[in-house]
Amino acid sequence: MNVVKSLREKLMGLIEAINRYPLTMFFLLATATVNMNMINNEVENYSKYLFAFVIGALLSIVAQQTFERFFTRISERIMLMGASVALTAGYFFAIRSASTFNMEMGTKTGVTIFALMMVFILVPSVKSVITFNQSFMSVFKAFFITVLFTAVISIGLSSILLAVDQLLFSLDYKAYEHVLNIVFSLFAPIFFLSFTPSYPGKRDASGIKGEQGLQMDQVAKAVDTPKLLGILISYIIIPLTAIYTVILLAYVVLNISGDFWTNNLLEPMLVSYAITVILVYILASNLENQFAVLFRKIFPKVLIPIVLFQTIASILRIGEMGITYGRYYVILFGIFAVIAGVIFSFFPIRKNGLIAAVLIVFSAISIIPPIDAFTISRENQMNLLKSTLSENGMLENGEIVPNADISTKDKKTITRTVSYLDSMDYIDGIDWLPDKVFHYGNFKNTFGFEETYDETDVGKNDNQSAYLDWERSPSLNIENYDRMVNLYVNGYQKTKDVGTVIPLKIDNKNYKLKNLVDEENIFLILVDESDQELIRFDAKKAFERIFDNQKELKGENLSVKEATVTEENDAVRMSIVTNNVDYYNSRYDADLYVFIQIK
Template sequence: MSIMKGLKSKLAGLFDAVYRYPLTMLFLLAAATVNINMIHHETEKYVTYFLAFLIGALLSVTAQQVFERFFNKVSERMLLNGGTVLLTAGYFIAIRSAGDFNLELGTKTAVAVFALIMAFLWVPSIKSKVTFHDSFMAVFKAFLTTILFSAVIGMGLNAILMAVDELLFSLHYKIYSHVLNLIGTLFAPILFLSFIPPYPGKKDEAKTEDELANQTEEVEKAVHCPKILEVLISYIIIPLTALYTVILLVYVLLNIRGDFWSNNLMEPMLVSYAITVIVVYLLASSIQNKFSAFFRRVFPKVLLPIVLFQTIASVLKIGEMGLTHGRYYVIMFGVFALIAAVIFSFFSPGKNGWIAAVLLVFSAVSVIPPVDAFTTSRNNQTNLLKSTLEENNMFENGEVIPNGDISTEDKQRITKTVSYLDRMDYTKRIDWLPDNIFYNNQFKDTFGFEEVYVEPDGEKGSQYAHLDWEQSPVVNVEDYDRMLHLTIFDHEEKDSGKEIQFEVQGAEFTLVQGWEENDSVIRLINEQGNEFIQVQAKEVFDEILGDEKSSGGQGKELSVESATVTRENDQVRFDFLIQSVDRYNDQYYADMYVFIQVKEGAFVNGPHD
């Protein structure tokens, strides 16, 4: 009976969530329908619709939280829902008018999603007896429970479908994707919302004492930390965080005058550490024991100097490498973490909600021009490139003047800024830079030198190039006798002894791929074992990659002409068409085609000396 009672209670909770968030349900249903269409047609061209419905769903749940907290009239609820629909339509129009869904739109969408989740967490605690960490605990528990239930149901249904497909009758392979779509897009969000209690608000003014008591009991149950989670946080997560903190502090103290200010690997580690401390602090605020009290008292104060030093280091790196959108967000997060550490250190837990307000402000600043991350980084990188060119007398009257006789440091700076501008598709907005600047040697023609990237310590650098088939879809093969495909990895001698046999005008020939003096060697011999030509693979690859020892960053996009290397004598002609080649620490990996022309001299005069 208790099982049936619990099942009925959970089903009632699901129906209550649908009734409580009707507009959200419509957006989720629309998103699931779009997903069904994309799965059925195996296309992603409707992804903008899905993202718009996702934003609409998040806006609508936040609007419902605002309504429950501050309003009680039906007209006010309709007004909030109308505003949600308008904002969703505005987002959809904005991303559709922008053309391709690129990194900038994706990042701004992610920031909007994060901001809406933060608002959803914060609204119930605004001027309420429910604190921000109470709301955070309720959402954290709901999220974990939803993940567990959804995973179990998803695996169970897929197992049933597999059994039906194997034992009874065949099912279309897309049925599995459709089931996961319905679970992830419809069931999981509804289940999650069923765990969110009706927090105190203006709507409670008309409730009876019994109704208020029931509501209070429901809220306390939702924000209460279960014993197993309390043990996990207090006796596992907090000690591990403490140990990690000691390691970071020791590193900072030992390297405060050296590597700390230039070590890029520390940046993501310290950002992740700050996120961990903030999340654990919010969870620990709902726990009353010595471990959690110690963590709340000590760790925010430890976080202060660590985040301060890292933020200063990130700001200093701007002078060296300029400001990118990634560094913009790192610095912004550093400032936020500093504010959070101050709030956690010197204010009561009831003020924790201030960090949500700060995050919302920062999120808005980072996506609204002209101070958003992308406008700021584009202007900074463009100005850095222009000033570097002017310092080297390479920019005059709005045009770039090629000059290969400049310092390696300036070459690296020019390469890095141009790579960023090209990767973000900003070169189209700069009149004095060609589009597709890394294609077909345009970079060298523009600046007078090959790309030069900053080489990591202890490495000799890396390069790569690939054939752009979209811009060079045709290869003329009328003058050749045969075309062969080869891959070369010269780190080991595993390619040694590889042979490919073919026939031309009744004569048998063999292409031999061997290993000699730390290099792959390609030979052509006839059936008597006579050699007609020998080619060193590294010479071919160096001709494609160029002499500059660049490392990392943007690779070359090659046309058929620039990707072709010819080696010939009076008997044989080899044209190597390089589809892709990578060099890392003087090791090569290449995928290529070999076009072979056997000349008359090979049949008349015998092998070439």
């Protein structure tokens, strides 16, 4: 009977969530429909519609939370819902005007989603008996319960479909994707919202006491810290964080006058440490045991100097490296972490919601021109490039003058800034930079020297990998090419040798694609019927460029554009798209696609 009662309560909770968030339900149905079209039509790109509906769903949730907290009239609710629709439409038309859903638009969308989630957590605690810590705990619990249920249901339904496919009749492989689309697009968010209690609001001021008591019981249950979670935080997570902190402090103290200011690997480590301390502090704010109290007293004060030093180190690197959008966010987060440490150290626990307000403000700053991450980084990189060119007499009357006789440091700066501008699709807006600047020969013809990278790039680092993200780039554009060849490059040959030789027939003429490998070079060579060389593609140089692109992504896999390198001459245009490339023990190992066009 208890099981039946529990299931009935869960079902009633889902129905109540649907009734409570009708506009959200509309956007979720739209999201599921878009996903269905993406599954059925793999060639079409519906990402702009998908992200617009996701933003709309979050805006409508925030609107409902705001209504319940501060308003009572139906007309006010309709106005808030209308504002959500208007903002969603504004977002859609903003991204629709962009030619592609690029890194800039994707990052801004991600920051917007994060900010809306913060608003969702913050609103119930504004001028309320409910604290931000309690609201955060409610969302934290709901999230992990939703993940667990969603995973179990997904595995169960997939197993059922597999059994039907194997034992009864064949199913289209897309059936699995359609079922999971329903689970993730509809069930998961609605199930999550069913755990969101109706927090005390303006409408409850004149309510019936019995109903208010029932409501507060539901709220208390939602924000309560489970005993097991309390034990996990107090006796496992906090001690582990303490040990990690001692190690970081020891490193900072021992290297404060040396490596600390130049060690790029430490930067993500300290950012992750700051995130961990902030999350643990908020979760521990609902606990009153000795470990939790001690953590709240000591760790925010330790956080401040660590993050402050790292933020200063990141700012100092701007002079040499310039500002990229990634460094912008690292510095902005560092400032936020320092503010969070101050709030945790000198303000009462009830004021923890201030950090959410700061996060929301910082998120808005980072995506709204002219001080957003991308405008600042674009202008900074352009100015750094222009100043470097001007100092070397390479920019006259709006045109670049090639000059090979400049310092290696300036060559690296020019290569790095042009690479960043190219990766962010900013070159089209710069009149004095040529399009396709990294295509074969263009860079050297423009600046007078080959691309020059830091010593930590390929050739110095003995273990690197890069992979093409097929989920992000499910199709390849073969327009204007005559042939596509799948080729495996084995760089472990010890002597000079022509490896794979692939015969090709294009327009009734015979060609051969040769793979020439030795300890120093890797070339793809196309020859004609008389064995005359038409083009020699430097694959090693291409792999270096691809590894450089991989580093810019900071852990993400490559898109098709980032995995593509092109060389051409008067006779042939050849491009490679790298499926994966590994560099180990001074050797390359790569699986790639070669595209050939005879001019």
